[in-house]
Amino acid sequence: MTLDQKIYQDVQKLPASFQEEILDFIRYLLMKAERQEAREWSSLSLSSAMSGMEDEEPLYTLADLKVVFG
Template identity: 50%
Template sequence: MIWTEVFAPAYAPVETQTLPHPLPRIMNVAEKIDNQVRRLPEQTQAEVLDFVEYLLAKTEQKPVRDEEQEWTRMSLASAMQGLEEESEPEYTEADLEERFSSS
């Protein structure tokens, strides 16, 4: 499979207005990438495709991480709820000491 079979349908050509004198057409980024990748051997095009897929996967994971962080914040807030209202600790330092016996 070559580059154009994968990415050509992904973007539409930019429309230009009809002017009395033609202006040079400015290519968008996808068109520039397409023009450069077409010049590469098919094996190198496959490497470019792999890299693009990696970037897409990385971009799509960010919202998931943001959602996970929000859940973590909510869980922590829920676990800590009411603790700030406690007037006295339930345990003393003596209760927290650990004693080890040598066997």
């Protein structure tokens, strides 16, 4: 028996109110997974965009600052 079949069987044994709670929790987990995937893609995208920049010469130096905070 597969995992989804086991889950289905167990959920069928619960009262409707608990089944609704399970559905809410599943939706929460799906939303959480989507946010995590979006963060991972965002991080990957930023890493890709910034790759190679560490070898570039800086455009500005400390001498270019008008006010120095320290």
